[in-house]
Structures are given as structure tokens and as C-alpha cells.
Amino acid sequence: MNREVIIRAEAEKDISEAFQWYEEKMRGLGHRFLMQVDAAIRLIKKFPECAPVEYRNTRKLLLRRFPYKLIYLVEGSNIIVIGVIHMKLHPEYTKKRQNAS
Numbered sequence: 001m002n003r004e005v006i007i008r009a010e011a012e013k014d015i016s017e018a019f020q021w022y023e024e025k026m027r028g029l030g031h032r033f034l035m036q037v038d039a040a041i042r043l044i045k046k047f048p049e050c051a052p053v054e055y056r057n058t059r060k061l062l063l064r065r066f067p068y069k070l071i072y073l074v075e076g077s078n079i080i081v082i083g084v085i086h087m088k089l090h091p092e093y094t095k096k097r098q099n100a101s
Contacts, residue, residue: 005045010021011071014084018068036063037084040070058082071095 015037023030040061051061060069069082
């Protein structure tokens with residue numbers, strides 16, 4: 001099945017902010033972060049149920065080398081990325097994002 005990955009605006013903002021933060025810390029580190037996000041997206045596109053269900057049918061996939069989790073939903077043939085969230089954020093922040101989906 002050919003799945004489409006839809007990245008919501010909030011998730012795009014999460015990615016952009018993290019990229020900018022890492023680039024300010026060390027040139028090239030933001031690009032490494034983007035490579036890990038891309039790898040995670042390719043993985044969930046190929047194996048959408050590889051990550052555990054976290055809350056209300058959303059799944060979380062931990063990024064490699066970075067303290068972030070990719071939060072997504074599988075809806076039919078679509079995979080909807082609703083956030084790329086730092087692991088230290090309070091769990092209520094994550095639930096609020098997931099409730100909005």
C-alpha cells in the first residue's frame with residue numbers, strides 16, 4: 001500500500017524551531033536533526049505500526065541521537081504527523097497536541 005505522509009503545520013513549526021536551535025549550537029547539527037526526522041518519516045511510511053500507541057490512537061517514534069519524539073496517527077492510507085516534540089516537555093503538552101487531532 002502506498003501511504004501518504006501529511007505533516008501538520010504544528011509539526012512543521014516544531015521541526016523548524018528545533019533545526020534553528022541546533023544550528024545555533026553547532027553548524028550542521030540542525031541538518032543532522034533533519035536527517036533523523038526524515039529517517040523517522042521514511043520508517044513510519046514503510047512500517048506505520050512500528051511505534052507503540054501512546055495516547056488516543058497516536059503513536060510515538062523516538063528519534064535517534066536527539067531527545068525528540070515524532071507523534072503521528074495512522075488513518076487509512078494516510079499517516080499524519082502531528083508533532084515533533086522534545087522529550088522533556090510536560091506530558092500534558094503532548095496530550096493537548098494529541099487531543100487537537
